[in-house]
Amino acid sequence: MPVMTGPVRRTLVAWAFLLPALVLISLSVLVPALMALVMSFSATGLDVSEPLRFVGLANLQRLVSDPMVRRVLITTFLYLIGVVPPIVLGSLALAVLVNRGLPGTHLMRGAFYTPVLVSIVVAAIAFRWLYAENGLINGWMAALLGESFTPIGFLTSPQLALPAVMLVTLWKGLGYYMVIFLAGLQGIPKELYEAAELDGSEGWRQHLDITLPLLRPYVTLVAVVSSIAATKVFEEVFLMTQGGPADSTRTIVYYVYDQAFAELEISYACTLGLALFLLVLLFTLVRLAFAGNQPLI
Numbered sequence: 001m002p003v004m005t006g007p008v009r010r011t012l013v014a015w016a017f018l019l020p021a022l023v024l025i026s027l028s029v030l031v032p033a034l035m036a037l038v039m040s041f042s043a044t045g046l047d048v049s050e051p052l053r054f055v056g057l058a059n060l061q062r063l064v065s066d067p068m069v070r071r072v073l074i075t076t077f078l079y080l081i082g083v084v085p086p087i088v089l090g091s092l093a094l095a096v097l098v099n100r101g102l103p104g105t106h107l108m109r110g111a112f113y114t115p116v117l118v119s120i121v122v123a124a125i126a127f128r129w130l131y132a133e134n135g136l137i138n139g140w141m142a143a144l145l146g147e148s149f150t151p152i153g154f155l156t157s158p159q160l161a162l163p164a165v166m167l168v169t170l171w172k173g174l175g176y177y178m179v180i181f182l183a184g185l186q187g188i189p190k191e192l193y194e195a196a197e198l199d200g201s202e203g204w205r206q207h208l209d210i211t212l213p214l215l216r217p218y219v220t221l222v223a224v225v226s227s228i229a230a231t232k233v234f235e236e237v238f239l240m241t242q243g244g245p246a247d248s249t250r251t252i253v254y255y256v257y258d259q260a261f262a263e264l265e266i267s268y269a270c271t272l273g274l275a276l277f278l279l280v281l282l283f284t285l286v287r288l289a290f291a292g293n294q295p296l297i
Helices: 006-039 058-065 067-098 105-117 120-131 136-148 161-185 190-198 204-214 216-231 235-240 252-262 266-291
Strands: none
Touching: 006 266, 058 067, 058 266, 067 105, 067 161, 067 216, 067 252, 105 161, 120 136, 120 161, 120 235, 161 216, 161 235, 190 204, 204 216, 216 266, 235 252, 252 266
């Protein structure tokens, strides 16, 4: 019987520890993903006992010609544009502020991170109350402006509903991405700032000369991760507007849900999910392309 050497033994032990996780990932992620891929080229409903009927590229052709797909993609793109730049710049500014070591820094850090711990259900209920026509915001404005004030329908106006939902995503995400930037800031040696000060770089100039170049991998990471999250936004839309009013907040993920569980178009929903996967994969490739060989830690 051959004797296993040290490297072989360590490799087998490592695979033995990884095997349960690989089985769970295969059963919960890979197998459903492959089933969705197969179903996107077939016609099927909720009855899993019904045999799949191959329809070729019919679902893809429907996706290309579906006007609602173009509309939800535009809405998703607007959501991405409205969320990602503010969340990157805002979380970076908060991280720089917290990292300065001012009095009350720990209290500020906890206050900024608290929204991350709040359930999205609780946050959606709270913001729906704030946005309601008889809610807190309209109440304050009515008290300031008097009887001439007309309540604003934040969630009933097609022009205001999407920005109102975006604000919830910003409120919950700023603290999370602030921690990522804070980890990067605390890894920058203070000697670099001291040397820059001797060379005449002071104040915000130091952040342009030192902070931003050294935080480039973190900026890329936050931008890509927040872009993926904004592309896959669902809970805020489902809990606050359910795609309305007039489909102004219907995003690609909510459209997938609507087709699968409201219209019972399972195969078409799988095709939409495949398109969403390719979109998320594109963001991941962008992250790998721009990060290069620069590690985050």
